Amino acid sequence: MITPDAAATVLLLHGDPDADPRAASAVEIMRDDPAWIVPEHWRIEVLSATRGLFLGGQIGLADAEATVQWLRDVTVETAPTVPHLQRVWELHANLSAYDAGYVAVAELHGVTLVTADVRIQRAGVARCPIRLVG
Secondary structure (H helix, E strand, C coil), X not given: CEEECHHHHHHHHHCCCCCCHHHHHHHHHHHHCCCEEEECXXXXXXXXXXXXXXXXXXXXXXXXXXXXXXXHHCCCEXXXXXXXXXXXXXXXXXXXXXXXHHHHHHHHHCCXXXXXXXXXXXXXXXXXXXXXXX
């Protein structure tokens, strides 16, 4: 089981594995371990990033709408926010609340956080394994 963050998920969904080694890494890691546990805000963050790609002309409407459908259909375990709030707050000096949410979920459930955001690893505050895509 893994906790993929929105950045890694967006690479999985919208990256070109033939042209971007980070996208290829995301595909390999996340498809090899399809059991995911994510914080409640994961779907919204993925959708927000998809919106940005669409508005920026990097993906078309069909791809954006396919992502909405994928987010409806994908089977993941969704961790409720309340049990993680204290840990998220403890990380406030080093991580955004969104990033801390992924760290807290991975820590509490004893799984690896998969991310494309090197800042999470560089912060040095996570008490869970971190696997960077790419």
